[in-house]
Amino acid sequence: MARIELDAVTKQFPDGTKAVRSLDLAVGDGELLVLVGPSGCGKTTALRMVAGLEDVTSGTISIDGRAVNDVEPRHRDIAMVFQSYALYPHLSVYDNMAFSLKYRGGVPKAEIRQRVAEAARVLELEPYLQRKPRQLSGGQRQRVAMGRAIVRQPRAFLMDEPLSNLDAKLRVQMRAEIAQLQRTLGTTTIYVTHDQTEAMTLGSRVAVISGGVLQQIAAPQELYRRPANLFVASFIGSPPMNLVDARLERGGSETDGGGPVVVFGPHRIGVPAEVVTEHPALERYLGEPIVAGIRPEHLRDAALTVDGGDRPAQPVIELPIKLREELGSEVFVHGAIGTAAHVSDDAADDVRSLATIVAKMDPRTQIAEGKTAAIAVDAARLQFFDPATGASIRG
Amino acid sequence: MATIPAPQYQPGGTTPRNPPSASSRVRRTMHRWVLFILMVVVAVVMLYPFWYIIDNAFRSAGQFDRQSGHSLSGWNQLFANLPVASELLNSTLVCVAAIAIILVVSTTAGFAFAKLRYRGSGMVFLLVVSALMVPLQSILFPEFVNLSNVSLTSSYAGAVLVYAALGTPFATFLMATYYRGISDELIEAAVMDGLGYERTFLQIAIPLSLPAIATITVLQFIQIWDDLLVGLFFLPTNQRTITAGLATLSTGRTTSVPALMAGSLISAIPAIVVYLIFQRHLIKGLTLGMGK
Numbered sequence: 057m058a059r060i061e062l063d064a065v066t067k068q069f070p071d072g073t074k075a076v077r078s079l080d081l082a083v084g085d086g087e088l089l090v091l092v093g094p095s096g097c098g099k100t101t102a103l104r105m106v107a108g109l110e111d112v113t114s115g116t117i118s119i120d121g122r123a124v125n126d127v128e129p130r131h132r133d134i135a136m137v138f139q140s141y142a143l144y145p146h147l148s149v150y151d152n153m154a155f156s157l158k159y160r161g162g163v164p165k166a167e168i169r170q171r172v173a174e175a176a177r178v179l180e181l182e183p184y185l186q187r188k189p190r191q192l193s194g195g196q197r198q199r200v201a202m203g204r205a206i207v208r209q210p211r212a213f214l215m216d217e218p219l220s221n222l223d224a225k226l227r228v229q230m231r232a233e234i235a236q237l238q239r240t241l242g243t244t245t246i247y248v249t250h251d252q253t254e255a256m257t258l259g260s261r262v263a264v265i266s267g268g269v270l271q272q273i274a275a276p277q278e279l280y281r282r283p284a285n286l287f288v289a290s291f292i293g294s295p296p297m298n299l300v301d302a303r304l305e306r307g308g309s310e311t312d313g314g315g316p317v318v319v320f321g322p323h324r325i326g327v328p329a330e331v332v333t334e335h336p337a338l339e340r341y342l343g344e345p346i347v348a349g350i351r352p353e354h355l356r357d358a359a360l361t362v363d364g365g366d367r368p369a370q371p372v373i374e375l376p377i378k379l380r381e382e383l384g385s386e387v388f389v390h391g392a393i394g395t396a397a398h399v400s401d402d403a404a405d406d407v408r409s410l411a412t413i414v415a416k417m418d419p420r421t422q423i424a425e426g427k428t429a430a431i432a433v434d435a436a437r438l439q440f441f442d443p444a445t446g447a448s449i450r451g
Numbered sequence: 452m453a454t455i456p457a458p459q460y461q462p463g464g465t466t467p468r469n470p471p472s473a474s475s476r477v478r479r480t481m482h483r484w485v486l487f488i489l490m491v492v493v494a495v496v497m498l499y500p501f502w503y504i505i506d507n508a509f510r511s512a513g514q515f516d517r518q519s520g521h522s523l524s525g526w527n528q529l530f531a532n533l534p535v536a537s538e539l540l541n542s543t544l545v546c547v548a549a550i551a552i553i554l555v556v557s558t559t560a561g562f563a564f565a566k567l568r569y570r571g572s573g574m575v576f577l578l579v580v581s582a583l584m585v586p587l588q589s590i591l592f593p594e595f596v597n598l599s600n601v602s603l604t605s606s607y608a609g610a611v612l613v614y615a616a617l618g619t620p621f622a623t624f625l626m627a628t629y630y631r632g633i634s635d636e637l638i639e640a641a642v643m644d645g646l647g648y649e650r651t652f653l654q655i656a657i658p659l660s661l662p663a664i665a666t667i668t669v670l671q672f673i674q675i676w677d678d679l680l681v682g683l684f685f686l687p688t689n690q691r692t693i694t695a696g697l698a699t700l701s702t703g704r705t706t707s708v709p710a711l712m713a714g715s716l717i718s719a720i721p722a723i724v725v726y727l728i729f730q731r732h733l734i735k736g737l738t739l740g741m742g743k
Contacts, residue, residue, distance in 0.1 A: 142640035
């Protein structure tokens with residue numbers, strides 16, 4: 057087990073592309089840190105630098121306090137699970153798993169056998185030890201790749217999108233197995249994925265990266281509840297957070313609740329007093345444009361809310377419904393907001409550019425396409441962002 | 452009540468199809484016959500020389516002139532005039548040594564071109580591949596002068612080096628192409644497993660490239676074994692290859708065709724055997740990089 061630190065690590069390729077920009081990260085002993093971000097954001101490059109497969113342009117990578125920038129990959133005592141599994145096709149499952157121990161030397165044959173047998177038992181690979189990788193299913197190959205990493209008992213695991221080649225069902229199953237295995241072994245792990253669901257369910261902490269820059273590193277719930285900026289707000293969560301260009305105006309009327317009011321298009325949403333207390337910086341934005349955000353799950357069918365009588369009174373906006381999507385356990389409704397939705401540079405062709413917001417509804421909802429529906433907004437969950445910097449308005 | 456007839460079973464298919472019309476059946480049969488006749492013609496053209504060699508190797512000069520009767524006279528003449536065994540041994544030595552050099556150079560260079568990143572590798576690869584365009588005849592004299600300056604024209608070494616130099620560009624090209632098809636992650640996995648690039652090459656790249664190595668072995672064996680020019684130029688009489696030896700059977704106005712045919716038959720056998728042994732790998736190697 058090990059503590060891995062990245063201090064102002066930058067990677068610039070010979071063609072001038074900066075894949076990683078001044079990345080600071082600290083992965084605790086035994087922690088599972090997930091690097092998540094869209095394709096090409098630099099997360100895999102960062103992982104490969106930790107592995108030693110890419111040179112570091114500037115900055116320092118250290119393992120247990122020792123700088124390893126110039127240490128060969130084989131001397132870092134780190135195991136890596138690759139996206140393609142990278143199993144040796146000419147070797148049996150047993151030989152794949154024992155490969156590193158055999159060639160590194162220093163481990164007696166009996167112990168190699170014992171370690172492989174133990175890993176095979178944990179990963180349920182015992183019946184396949186004499187087979188070649190081509191004779192295995194995708195899930196079994198993925199397990200062999202895991203087994204190859206485990207038998208080495210390295211100081212840390214690096215996993216580069218190890219589940220991306222599996223079908224959806226198997227991915228969920230293997231995700232749980234990896235999480236359980238990591239907790240059992242307690243080995244420091246850096247896990248790279250572009251799938252935010254995978255990141256949220258696996259990581260004790262999640263680092264969101266975009267354009268080679270670390271956007272936020274926090275526990276999954278913290279990322280979800282308090283995104284540091286517009287990118288994190290829109291990347292974490294499915295469907296993504298609804299973001300609209302709005303103005304923050306001074307309220308005053310009783311219907312507004314007496315506090316500031318978020319105004320976008322024909323809609324007005326009063327900001328509750330506790331939100332203002334939590335975001336004192338909002339005062340500075342009175343009369344100014346802001347980006348307001350609300351997650352789909354914090355929008356409800358007003359009819360159900362009122363009829364149920366189990367919700368506090370919430371501001372209601374009337375939206376023409378353009379689309380209703382049935383998912384069984386929930387219903388997504390897309391409502392036109394009557395003004396331009398906020399479009400970030402990163403999501404120019406995102407669904408938000410269609411000037412709709414998405415609400416995740418109880419399946420009992422009667423809201424129908426083509427009708428206007430009253431949507432209750434859980435205003436206590438509103439998020440606010442500076443339109444110029446994209447940063448969350450807090451403090 | 453009207454009944455719907457059950458669909459008729461069609462051999463070779465699960466869904467009923469309309470039976471082909473008589474004219475389309477005739478067209479298909481004609482097409483098959485034309486193809487068959489064409490293939491027979493090609494087979495005859497390809498195999499006739501082999502038949503000619505075998506048939507005439509077992510005749511005397513007179514029988515050859517008359518084209519009737521068979522005997523071992525041609526074989527007796529061949530063994531009387533040519534040290535067949537030693538020339539076959541010479542051919543084998545030259546082939547094995549040259550192929551060994553070609554394989555060592557092409558596998559290491561191919562791996563470096565395909566998997567190692569260094570400045571100018573693309574340009575160097577282009578230079579190596581451009582050597583494919585240089586015909587043997589154009590470099591024969593300069594090579595002879597070069598090698599005679601270092602006294603290598605009167606031993607196996609000169610011919611071996613020339614064959615190796617001629618075969619390496621193509622072999623390197625083939626190996627680099629093959630190694631490019633091997634996932635970078637596989638090489639990196641071996642590096643992470645603690646091997647370093649040298650042992651990764653030996654433990655992972657070489658075992659995975661056996662089809663390409665077999666292809667190079669067969670192609671180079673056939674090329675070197677059958678070559679006449681380099682053997683005549685660079686080897687002394689006592690170290691001549693079988694092909695160069697056969698050329699000496701034809702002296703001025705007298706040529707014993709049966710002896711020549713017998714020699715050709717002996718000479719062809721090793722190349723055919725090597726081809727038959729490696730043919731499965733050869734086909735795999737030649738089609739590499741064509742798809743997933």
